[in-house]
Amino acid sequence: MTEIPFPAHASVVVLGGGIMGCSTLYHLVKEGVNDAILLERNQLTSGTTWHSAAQVRALRSTQNLTDLIRYSVSLYSSLEEETGQATGWINKGSLSIATSQERLIFIKRQEALAQLFGVSAQSIPVGEAIERWPLMNADDVIGAVWSPDDGRVGPSDLCAALVKGAKNRGARIFENTGVTAIFTKDGKITGLETTRGSIQCDAIALCTGLWSQDTARLADVHVPVWACEHFYLLTEPVDGVDGNLPTLSDHDSHLYCRDESGGLLVGCFEPLGKAIDPARIGENFAFQLLPEDWDHFEPMMMNALHRLPCLEQAGVKMLLNGPESFTPDGSFMLGESAETRGLFLGCGMNSVGVATGGGAGMALAHCIIHGYTPIDLHEVDPKRFPDCYNSAENLAKRVPEVLGEHYAITHPGKQWSTARNLRLTPLHSKWCESKAYFGQFYGWERPLYFNNEEQPRLTFSRPSWFEQVGLEVKQAHEHAAIFDQSTFGKIRVHGRDAEKFLNRVCANNMSRPVGYAVYTAMLNERGGFESDLTALRLDDESYRLYVGTTSVKRDMAWLNNNIKTGEQVSIKDETEDYSVISLMGPKASTIAEQIGASELNQLAYFRHGESTIAGVPVLGVRLSYVGEAGWEITCKARDAEHVYDEIYSAGARPSGIFAQSSMRIEKRFLAYGHDLDTDVNPFQAGLGFAINWDVDFIGRDALQKIRQSSLDSQMVSVILDDTEACPLGNEPVYLNGEIIGKTTSASFGYRIGKAIALAYVNTSLMAQPEGSQVEIDIARTLYKGTVLLKPAYDPESKRMRVIPSL
Numbered sequence: 001m002t003e004i005p006f007p008a009h010a011s012v013v014v015l016g017g018g019i020m021g022c023s024t025l026y027h028l029v030k031e032g033v034n035d036a037i038l039l040e041r042n043q044l045t046s047g048t049t050w051h052s053a054a055q056v057r058a059l060r061s062t063q064n065l066t067d068l069i070r071y072s073v074s075l076y077s078s079l080e081e082e083t084g085q086a087t088g089w090i091n092k093g094s095l096s097i098a099t100s101q102e103r104l105i106f107i108k109r110q111e112a113l114a115q116l117f118g119v120s121a122q123s124i125p126v127g128e129a130i131e132r133w134p135l136m137n138a139d140d141v142i143g144a145v146w147s148p149d150d151g152r153v154g155p156s157d158l159c160a161a162l163v164k165g166a167k168n169r170g171a172r173i174f175e176n177t178g179v180t181a182i183f184t185k186d187g188k189i190t191g192l193e194t195t196r197g198s199i200q201c202d203a204i205a206l207c208t209g210l211w212s213q214d215t216a217r218l219a220d221v222h223v224p225v226w227a228c229e230h231f232y233l234l235t236e237p238v239d240g241v242d243g244n245l246p247t248l249s250d251h252d253s254h255l256y257c258r259d260e261s262g263g264l265l266v267g268c269f270e271p272l273g274k275a276i277d278p279a280r281i282g283e284n285f286a287f288q289l290l291p292e293d294w295d296h297f298e299p300m301m302m303n304a305l306h307r308l309p310c311l312e313q314a315g316v317k318m319l320l321n322g323p324e325s326f327t328p329d330g331s332f333m334l335g336e337s338a339e340t341r342g343l344f345l346g347c348g349m350n351s352v353g354v355a356t357g358g359g360a361g362m363a364l365a366h367c368i369i370h371g372y373t374p375i376d377l378h379e380v381d382p383k384r385f386p387d388c389y390n391s392a393e394n395l396a397k398r399v400p401e402v403l404g405e406h407y408a409i410t411h412p413g414k415q416w417s418t419a420r421n422l423r424l425t426p427l428h429s430k431w432c433e434s435k436a437y438f439g440q441f442y443g444w445e446r447p448l449y450f451n452n453e454e455q456p457r458l459t460f461s462r463p464s465w466f467e468q469v470g471l472e473v474k475q476a477h478e479h480a481a482i483f484d485q486s487t488f489g490k491i492r493v494h495g496r497d498a499e500k501f502l503n504r505v506c507a508n509n510m511s512r513p514v515g516y517a518v519y520t521a522m523l524n525e526r527g528g529f530e531s532d533l534t535a536l537r538l539d540d541e542s543y544r545l546y547v548g549t550t551s552v553k554r555d556m557a558w559l560n561n562n563i564k565t566g567e568q569v570s571i572k573d574e575t576e577d578y579s580v581i582s583l584m585g586p587k588a589s590t591i592a593e594q595i596g597a598s599e600l601n602q603l604a605y606f607r608h609g610e611s612t613i614a615g616v617p618v619l620g621v622r623l624s625y626v627g628e629a630g631w632e633i634t635c636k637a638r639d640a641e642h643v644y645d646e647i648y649s650a651g652a653r654p655s656g657i658f659a660q661s662s663m664r665i666e667k668r669f670l671a672y673g674h675d676l677d678t679d680v681n682p683f684q685a686g687l688g689f690a691i692n693w694d695v696d697f698i699g700r701d702a703l704q705k706i707r708q709s710s711l712d713s714q715m716v717s718v719i720l721d722d723t724e725a726c727p728l729g730n731e732p733v734y735l736n737g738e739i740i741g742k743t744t745s746a747s748f749g750y751r752i753g754k755a756i757a758l759a760y761v762n763t764s765l766m767a768q769p770e771g772s773q774v775e776i777d778i779a780r781t782l783y784k785g786t787v788l789l790k791p792a793y794d795p796e797s798k799r800m801r802v803i804p805s806l
């Protein structure tokens with residue numbers, strides 16, 4: 001057989017021949033990139049993919065992640081027809097059981113989500129669950145949900161089918177070909193050096209699984225993935241296992257179970273996983289496993305024996321221990337890296353690589369070809385991680401917990417317990433003195449609420465912090481509160497062309513005089529939100545953009561990528577140089593006078609100006625994210641404690657993120673990642689007022705077209721009748737028994753005394769939204785609510801626009 005010559009050029013080079021690489025290659029050539037090649041340094045599937053348990057459960061936490069798996073299911077069940085190669089797809093469904101009340105609520109919330117996402121899932125009586133899994137001991141089972149469309153696949157067969165499909169369309173695959181160097185010029189990929197020679201290319205799809213940190217480092221890119229051991233038990237044939245069983249998900253016991261070759265396969269996500277020293281999985285780790293660890297598996301074995309008593313008699317074939325890669329937040333990475341253009345990541349699959357691989361490969365190929373994913377996937381954008389997670393120490397601490405959380409109940413307010421205190425705001429010691437309960441956002445510790453004496457009680461019903469958050473809202477509503485906004489991304493845009501540049505990347509009019517603040521969006525060509533931000537015009541050639549805490553890397557990349565050749569503009573991340581202290585409430589103006597910062601009281605709404613507090617210079621901007629009058633006050637990070645002390649001594653008191661969140665929801669101020677994303681346009685979000693049609697901004701053409709057609713969905717507020725209801729966001733909204741929308745953010749609204757949710761509703765299914773009576777499905781209980789088109793609290797914004805008289 002003649003060897004295929006190694007090409008000197010390929011448009012796209014895919015690195016890694018596991019499920020992610022094979023799927024990405026298949027979709028690239030399917031979309032017309034016929035010269036794409038795949039390089040695998042050992043053999044195809046030899047990394048993690050070959051030993052995967054390969055279950056495919058469709059339901060994820062968001063519609064779009066679920067849709068990726070639904071795409072996988074349709075691909076895996078149809079590839080044989082296209083390629084003649086079977087994938088081993090078996091559709092036997094999955095059965096989730098609950099043995100605790102909180103788990104039952106959790107799986108019912110998932111069942112509600114399934115209705116919203118179009119996935120089949122229904123509660124079934126325990127008796128029916130036993131019929132579906134007769135070998136199960138159901139003594140402690142109190143409820144079950146049945147998902148008939150789930151299944152499993154043969155991972156190696158699946159890759160063989162994808163590869164066959166790709167080759168049929170012209171793709172070439174080179175095994176035993178490792179990458180030794182990646183070349184870049186002006187921050188862009190230009191080619192690679194391999195063990196077979198060098199190759200020029202325009203883009204790289206980095207799908208190298210456990211080894212992705214090493215591979216990315218060749219391009220000076222840091223990828224926070226780390227490997228953990230993952231175990232499943234395989235038994236000899238067991239009586240009663242005839243034919244295929246559904247997957248049994250017993251997440252209270254940290255277990256999944258199914259049949260395998262007449263025996264049982266019992267896998268676990270134990271509460272604390274075992275991180276792997278990278279030295280144990282070097283480049284020759286192909287078709288290999290890690291040693292069995294019965295001591296570590298023993299608690300899981302006890303759980304398994306309880307659930308499946310037949311295991312007592314079953315002969316053990318092996319305790320399989322395979323490595324899998326995890327990321328700091330438990331979601332994978334898909335998209336272009338922030339640092340290097342043309343380097344696209346498809347790695348860190350967090351135990352869902354086979355289930356998601358079909359859809360994720362399709363989305364990655366789309367992103368490489370078109371520059372964006374086919375649906376919003378911001379939750380897996382690699383740019384969501386700050387650099388502090390790249391350290392080996394932090395990753396090795398965090399990923400065992402991430403593995404343990406895979407089956408945990410995601411209660412509201414739950415926080416990671418490892419790799420904390422990585423980024424502290426300049427006011428951190430103040431927050432510790434005020435007994436803050438902290439949450440981690442983009443590595444930063446932020447106070448969620450204060451006066452926390454002990455670990456909070458996590459629940460889906462009214463939380464233990466309910467009263468305290470109410471007091472913090474009251475502080476802002478009746479007196480004056482201090483919110484720490486220091487974690488906002490602060491980006492300086494400077495240069496002769498700064499105004500022209502911002503008028504192109506922002507949808508509002510940025511040609512405002514010095515001293516003005518502008519709320520604006522950065523839109524993509526499709527009219528969807530890439531970001532929303534507030535810009536301060538500092539001087540003729542300078543602006544400071546205040547962007548969301550978690551958006552800064554992404555926004556920096558978007559801004560840099562949109563600078564045109566020859567344009568004189570520089571973009572600088574100044575986040576850590578400054579602190580932002582918000583002073584909000586009816587007494588804010590009195591406090592400003594008291595502390596000698598009376599200049600702030602002269603500022604009109606959305607204007608900024610300088611003042612002095614505690615002898616240090618500050619810049620105040622009059623606006624509000626909570627609906628009360630006040631300023632966001634920026635000072636040098638080193639001065640923050642002085643400013644805080646002065647404001648505090650004048651009577652203001654700290655309020656946390658939970659209070660802020662409740663207040664912003666009442667005011668219907670939208671948050672990126674919850675209410676806004678790349679698929680949402682300003683008209684749907686009710687933010688059409690922030691568009692300046694006089695300038696030619698990115699997304700304008702798309703918005704023009706959207707403006708001329710009728711609106712398909714619209715953001716509304718829903719006030720719930722039952723004051724005990726606890727909506728969280730991501731719940732279906734029903735009208736007359738039909739799903740017409742979904743909630744995006746929710747909270748108790750302390751100023752209105754009711755629970756409130758923000759929701760997108762389908763306007764074609766709801767002719768008259770205002771005043772409509774709808775129902776929100778919270779864990780399969782329908783709660784009645786009334787739709788409002790305006791904000792629920794102070795719709796005319798009188799409180800925040802008018803400075804109370806002194």
Ligand SMILES: Cc1cc2nc3c(=O)[nH]c(=O)nc-3n(C[C@H](O)[C@H](O)[C@H](O)COP(=O)(O)OP(=O)(O)OC[C@H]3O[C@@H](n4cnc5c(N)ncnc54)[C@H](O)[C@@H]3O)c2cc1C
Nearest residue numbers: 016018020041047048049052053054055209352353354355
């Ligand atoms: C025990 C176990 C059970 C699992 N069960 C499930 C399940 O039920 N459902 C599910 O969805 N997922 C499951 N997973 C997870 C799933 O198997 C993985 O997420 C998936 O296989 C990862 O695929 P990948 O393509 O990202 O990585 P891999 O399969 O590891 O492929 C990466 C490839 O890159 C190659 N490579 C590395 N460096 C280079 C280089 N420099 N140049 C060229 N090639 C390189 C490697 O040799 C390797 O072949 C399980 C994992 C384990 C360990």
